[in-house]
Amino acid sequence: MDPNLLVEARSLGVSYGAKRALDGVSFTIPRGRVVGLLGHNGAGKTTLMKALVGLVKPAQGDFAVLGLDPLRDRVALLEQACYIPDVAILPRWARVNDLIGLMSGLHPRFSAERARALLRRTSVDPADKVKTLSKGMVVQAHLALVAAIDARLMILDEPTLGLDVLSRKAFYEMLIDEWCDGERSVLVSTHQVEEIETLLSDVLMLNEGRLVLSIGLEDMDRRFYALAHDPAVAEQVAAAHPLLRYRVGPGSARAAALFDGSPPASVQALGQRVRPSLVDLFIALTRRPELDRTQF
Amino acid sequence: MQTWDDRQPIYQQLADLLAAQLLDGDPPEGAAMPSVRALAGRHVLNPLTVNRALQALGEASLLESRRGLGLYVVPGARDKLKASERERFLDTEWPRLRDRLKRLGIGPEQLRWEELT
Numbered sequence: 001m002d003p004n005l006l007v008e009a010r011s012l013g014v015s016y017g018a019k020r021a022l023d024g025v026s027f028t029i030p031r032g033r034v035v036g037l038l039g040h041n042g043a044g045k046t047t048l049m050k051a052l053v054g055l056v057k058p059a060q061g062d063f064a065v066l067g068l069d070p071l072r073d074r075v076a077l078l079e080q081a082c083y084i085p086d087v088a089i090l091p092r093w094a095r096v097n098d099l100i101g102l103m104s105g106l107h108p109r110f111s112a113e114r115a116r117a118l119l120r121r122t123s124v125d126p127a128d129k130v131k132t133l134s135k136g137m138v139v140q141a142h143l144a145l146v147a148a149i150d151a152r153l154m155i156l157d158e159p160t161l162g163l164d165v166l167s168r169k170a171f172y173e174m175l176i177d178e179w180c181d182g183e184r185s186v187l188v189s190t191h192q193v194e195e196i197e198t199l200l201s202d203v204l205m206l207n208e209g210r211l212v213l214s215i216g217l218e219d220m221d222r223r224f225y226a227l228a229h230d231p232a233v234a235e236q237v238a239a240a241h242p243l244l245r246y247r248v249g250p251g252s253a254r255a256a257a258l259f260d261g262s263p264p265a266s267v268q269a270l271g272q273r274v275r276p277s278l279v280d281l282f283i284a285l286t287r288r289p290e291l292d293r294t295q296f
Numbered sequence: 297m298q299t300w301d302d303r304q305p306i307y308q309q310l311a312d313l314l315a316a317q318l319l320d321g322d323p324p325e326g327a328a329m330p331s332v333r334a335l336a337g338r339h340v341l342n343p344l345t346v347n348r349a350l351q352a353l354g355e356a357s358l359l360e361s362r363r364g365l366g367l368y369v370v371p372g373a374r375d376k377l378k379a380s381e382r383e384r385f386l387d388t389e390w391p392r393l394r395d396r397l398k399r400l401g402i403g404p405e406q407l408r409w410e411e412l413t
Contacts, residue, residue, distance in 0.1 A: 034342055169340060177337030198306055198341045217342075226302070274302040 004030050006066055006153050006185050007052065013060035014047050021047040023209045025061070029153075032182045034199055037189040038282050039206035045189040046086060048206065049157050052187070053083045066152060079109055082146045086157040086189075092131040096124060096141055103145055115148035118178055122170070136167030143171060147179040154179065156188040168192065172199060197278040207286040221275060225259040229271030240267040244284035258284055307348035310339065314353060318369060319377045329359060329367040 002008075007029035014022040022044045029035055039045045050056040051063075054070035054077060063070070068077045090099060096119065103110045119126055122140040124133060133141065139159065146154065154175075160168040176199065180186065187204075190196055203220065205213040215223070229237055234255055238245060242257035258280055262268065300306050314335075323329060332350065336343040350367060353359045358373045370376075397403075 172340050173337040176340070176343065177333045180333070180336075180343065182343065195340070198300065198339075198345065201342050201344060221305075228302075272303075275305070277302065 003067075006031060007063070007187075009061065009063035011061035012048075012051065012058050012063055014044075014051055014056055015059045020209050022051070022058075022206075025206075025209075025211045027204055027211060027214045029185050029187060029202075031152075031185060032180075033185045033201045034176075034180065035185065035187045035202045035204060036193070036196060036200040036278075037187055037204050037206065038193060038278075039189070040286060042208075043206040043286075044209045045206055046157055049083065049085075049155050049187065049189065052155060053077065053081060079107070080151050081153040081155065082149050082151045083155040084142060084146055084157065084159055086161065088142060090130045090138055090142060093129065095127060095129050097126040099130075099141075099145060100126065103148070107149055109150040110145075111148050111150065115144055118144035118147055118174065121174055121178070136163050136170070139163060139167065139171060140174070143174055147174065152184050154184065154186045156186065158189055158191070160190065160192065165195075168195060172196065193279045193282055194277070200278075203278060205282060205285055212285045213281070217278075220278075220281070223261065224276040224281060225262050225268075226256055226274045226276035226280070227259065227263065227268065227271045228254050228256045228274045231255045233270045237267060237270055240264060244280055246280055246283075256280075306341065307345045307352065310335075310341065310346065310349035311352040314349060315356075315358065315377055318353075318358060318373055319381065321374065323369055325369050325371045325373055327369055328365070329369065331366060 005028045007027070009028070010026050012022055012025040013020065025044075025048065037045050037048065047056055051058055052065050052070060054074040057071060065077055066080050070077055094102075100112050100115050103115070104112045116126060119141065122137065122144065124137050124141045124144070128137075130138060130141070143159070156175075160171050163171065172195075175186065188196065197217075200217055202216050203213065204211060224243075227237065227242075231254075234245070237255075237257045240257075240259070240263045242259050242263070244258040246256055246258070247254070256271075256274065257263075258276055300309050317323075329335075329350070330338070332343050332346045335341070335350075336346045339346070350359060354361065354367070356376075358370055358376065359367045360370050362368055
């Protein structure tokens with residue numbers, strides 16, 4: 001296996017009874033990437049993450065995480081891969097210091113000193129009890145504990161769910177500034193697509209258990225063509241069969257269309273090329289209008 | 297969080313933002329630039345994007361790399377930036393502004409100049 005690839009999945013399939021949660025999913029995660037995993041609720045994001053750390057047994061396909069089989073070599077894998085599940089909680093009765101002590105005893109690659117250094121970035125005091133912390137502070141404390149593990153892969157399932165915008169920013173700031181070093185990779189799922197778009201190097205998009213897009217963000221800018229145009233020429237633009245038509249910005253009079261590949265020159269001439277947004281691409285490729293854009 | 301527009305690559309927008317800060321003396325000439333990771337964290341950007349922005353500032357001779365120490369603001373960077381900003385104003389912004397003043401019938405005597413001198 002290629003030592004540059006932290007994750008290699010080929011035709012991964014997972015079923016829950018008759019329901020196929022994942023179907024024929026193939027992708028790789030090289031070193032030094034920040035990969036966004038996008039999908040509607042029930043698209044298979046959590047299942048995929050669980051499979052990567054050996055919590056779910058795939059029915060088909062083969063895959064390697066850090067060169068290991070997640071089911072067979074789970075303990076060895078968890079020394080080098082950390083995972084914060086979407087249902088993660090810290091025990092409410094414990095002090096943060098107790099948790100640092102617990103981790104020191106449990107995890108061979110955990111550094112208590114590093115965890116305390118990371119906590120100094122936050123408003124969490126090691127003497128605080130978890131139950132006295134706000135939701136944002138709990139998540140910060142959790143990240144500080146996990147980021148103090150000298151691992152190669154971090155898997156985060158909806159880590160900022162329910163946090164306000166400042167706590168979300170603080171979370172990603174710590175992740176990028178303190179953990180990512182150009183060698184380690186992160187796989188993160190979120191519904192706040194617009195917020196983390198610029199943070200990502202790559203994106204995986206799941207729709208009903210199937211991978212509909214696996215692409216680097218730079219390739220995405222090259223491959224997809226967003227055309228901002230005057231609403232007056234909307235019909236001519238629509239005739240070229242864009243993936244999606246939308247309005248640019250809230251309350252804007254500018255319309256836009258998203259194409260897979262460049263549209264004909266006559267259509268290009270109807271407007272200006274702009275950077276396609278990940279949210280628009282997500283809506284176009286998963287064909288479900290329920291994603292509520294007002295939440296951003 | 298920071299919003300970026302969709303007309304220019306983000307690294308270019310970050311380079312413009314950092315250049316505007318350099319013009320204001322942040323960081324001052326001869327001082328170290330914040331690290332790639334610090335900038336990436338602060339702006340919630342991928343470090344590769346930050347690298348490209350810093351590279352663009354390096355190519356414009358505003359930053360220099362000191363071996364083993366990182367990037368520093370070149371002495372004279374502010375004058376260089378000021379000169380290119382002046383050029384941009386006089387070549388592109390001023391003609392547009394002049395046309396607009398002409399269209400609105402505003403003459404020099406109607407504009408307040410006292411803060412300038």
